[in-house]
Amino acid sequence: MCSSDLKATLYRHFASKDELILAFLQLREERWTIGWLQKQLLERGGTPEERLLDVFDLFDEWFREPGYAGCPFIKVLLEMGPEHPAGAACIEHLGTVRGFLIQLASDACVREPVELAEAFHILLCGSIIHAAAGDAVSAKRARRMAQAVLEHYRRPVAHS
Numbered sequence: 001m002c003s004s005d006l007k008a009t010l011y012r013h014f015a016s017k018d019e020l021i022l023a024f025l026q027l028r029e030e031r032w033t034i035g036w037l038q039k040q041l042l043e044r045g046g047t048p049e050e051r052l053l054d055v056f057d058l059f060d061e062w063f064r065e066p067g068y069a070g071c072p073f074i075k076v077l078l079e080m081g082p083e084h085p086a087g088a089a090c091i092e093h094l095g096t097v098r099g100f101l102i103q104l105a106s107d108a109c110v111r112e113p114v115e116l117a118e119a120f121h122i123l124l125c126g127s128i129i130h131a132a133a134g135d136a137v138s139a140k141r142a143r144r145m146a147q148a149v150l151e152h153y154r155r156p157v158a159h160s
Contacts, residue, residue: 018085018086021076024072025072025093028073029093033100037100048104048109049150051108052104052108052116052120053146055101056123056142056143056146059127063138069132070131073090073094074128077090094121102117111154112153115153119149120149126138
């Protein structure tokens with residue numbers, strides 16, 4: 001099939017390039033976030049705290065896959081910007097991951113689960129970018145930082 005035939009076939013199914021990008025992002029979220037990440041964490045079992053840290057182990061496995069090319073959601077968001085429909089869809093996806101982290105943190109009964117989840121999300125996004133730049137151990141490094149964050153939120157609040 002030549003490129004003009006492929007383009008014609010795509011535009012029979014999608015009205016625009018933006019519509020095609022949005023469909024790809026939706027499918028990626030279904031397959032990656034729900035079909036892989038959440039499923040893998042549940043299959044690994046462990047305590048809620050272990051599952052929080054296991055996210056970094058799963059990212060380490062992802063980064064080591066042949067052909068790892070980064071996260072399409074981060075790439076599209078940075079390329080299109082938050083005002084573009086595809087950028088907004090990426091923000092929504094990142095919110096889905098953050099929501100999943102909040103649930104894991106709540107299950108772990110940590111102090112301020114939303115704050116812990118935000119910190120973990122920052123570490124995960126940073127590790128994705130570092131891995132795309134060639135840092136093969138970025139998820140392992142981020143996991144060590146996440147352990148320190150988890151320890152901070154495990155501590156009881158000091159009362160005066």
